[in-house]
Amino acid sequence: MRDQLDLVPDAILAGRAADGDTAAFEALARRYGPHMRACARRLTGSHADADDVVQEALVQAWKQLDSLREPAAVKGWLLRLTGSRSIDCLRRRRNHATLSADDDGGQAVEPPAGEPGPESSAMATSGTEALKLALARLPEEQRRCWVLKEFNGQTYEQIAQTLNISPASVRGRLARARVALVRDMEGWR
Amino acid sequence: MSTSHDTLGCGHTLEELSLYLDTGDFPDPGHLDSCPECRNGLDSLRRLSTAGSELFSSDLADAGSGSDDWMKNILANLKLELRPGRTIPLRSEDPLDRLTETEGSVLALVRSVTDSTPGAVAGKVRLEGDVTVPGEAITVNLDLAVVFGHPLLGSATALRRDLGEALARHTELNIAAIDITITDVIDAPREES
Numbered sequence: 273m274r275d276q277l278d279l280v281p282d283a284i285l286a287g288r289a290a291d292g293d294t295a296a297f298e299a300l301a302r303r304y305g306p307h308m309r310a311c312a313r314r315l316t317g318s319h320a321d322a323d324d325v326v327q328e329a330l331v332q333a334w335k336q337l338d339s340l341r342e343p344a345a346v347k348g349w350l351l352r353l354t355g356s357r358s359i360d361c362l363r364r365r366r367n368h369a370t371l372s373a374d375d376d377g378g379q380a381v382e383p384p385a386g387e388p389g390p391e392s393s394a395m396a397t398s399g400t401e402a403l404k405l406a407l408a409r410l411p412e413e414q415r416r417c418w419v420l421k422e423f424n425g426q427t428y429e430q431i432a433q434t435l436n437i438s439p440a441s442v443r444g445r446l447a448r449a450r451v452a453l454v455r456d457m458e459g460w461r
Numbered sequence: 462m463s464t465s466h467d468t469l470g471c472g473h474t475l476e477e478l479s480l481y482l483d484t485g486d487f488p489d490p491g492h493l494d495s496c497p498e499c500r501n502g503l504d505s506l507r508r509l510s511t512a513g514s515e516l517f518s519s520d521l522a523d524a525g526s527g528s529d530d531w532m533k534n535i536l537a538n539l540k541l542e543l544r545p546g547r548t549i550p551l552r553s554e555d556p557l558d559r560l561t562e563t564e565g566s567v568l569a570l571v572r573s574v575t576d577s578t579p580g581a582v583a584g585k586v587r588l589e590g591d592v593t594v595p596g597e598a599i600t601v602n603l604d605l606a607v608v609f610g611h612p613l614l615g616s617a618t619a620l621r622r623d624l625g626e627a628l629a630r631h632t633e634l635n636i637a638a639i640d641i642t643i644t645d646v647i648d649a650p651r652e653e654s
Contacts, residue, residue, distance in 0.1 A: 284584035284644070293572060307521060399512040423520075
């Protein structure tokens with residue numbers, strides 16, 4: 273039963289999906305797809321790219337499910353796959369932009385999060401809006417760390433793996449990201 | 462505002478505060494209670510963290526539901542390949558025929574019989590023993606989620622019987638045992654029957 277599967281714990285779904293049950297896998301995708309999409313949108317800054325990222329992450333998940341040691345941890349694993357595929361997407365986009373600066377580059381230079389520039393910050397009323405603007409102004413590599421931490425709940429070690437940098441660099445970037453965000457949003461002290 | 466962007470007047474760094482927020486580790490924990498600079502810093506970081514959670518909630522709401530069309534489109538594009546598993550030989554009247562079934566189809570049968578039992582949902586299924594050799598003793602291991610409130614013992618006995626019958630009807634496996642492990646209780650009272 274489709275709706276019955278929607279009530280079942282992650283570990284059961286992940287175990288079935290690893291056995292080849294596509295309905296269980298789809299139930300997992302429905303359950304965590306919105307979180308994956310939100311993460312991918314914030315990382316790539318593009319709605320279209322985000323949906324491609326979610327699809328790529330799900331394809332990879334299906335292929336590699338039997339390598340998942342702890343089925344109950346499937347949510348974090350799906351989010352890590354989403355983070356990695358988002359970073360790949362950003363790298364591809366950057367290479368593409370470098371190789372052909374003027375060809376089909378519309379979205380290549382779009383600021384991530386698709387937010388307007390600093391001049392509209394006076395319009396920002398809510399904390400959420402202020403944070404969106406501040407995030408859009410953050411250096412790319414700091415924003416990645418911040419989103420992987422705050423949206424995906426990844427550990428420093430997991431972020432380090434995703435970004436292919438050391439945990440110490442993650443710690444530094446995350447701290448700088450937070451300081452810059454706080455300064456931007458309210459002024460530090 | 463200090464000129465260096467990561468050292469406070471007290472000598473501690475913002476990186477230390479940021480790390481403290483995530484891990485609770487700080488070189489000098491007592492200091493945090495008495496240092497106004499560090500407390501201000503932590504307050505700001507906590508406000509940021511709250512704003513971060515709010516942004517995430519708002520982004521999550523914007524992302525829509527997993528039952529919406531965008532996810533249906535993605536799922537339709539996935540083209541998940543089947544997992545046949547091992548190949549299980551079947552007897553044949555004609556020695557020249559080579560009939561087989563897949564392990565995946567047997568697992569699907571076990572799931573299907575289990576799911577049709579009221580209050581039960583199958584999890585992972587394992588066939589232990591060499592299914593590629595006819596007549597080998599095979600143990601079925603089934604993880605089971607049970608809906609809260611259903612009589613567990615009764616349904617396990619009935620389920621074992623139903624599984625035994627279905628496997629005898631649809632396969633030629635020599636089933637030595639059917640081991641059922643209740644791994645989860647689903648805490649969601651729901652109409653079913």
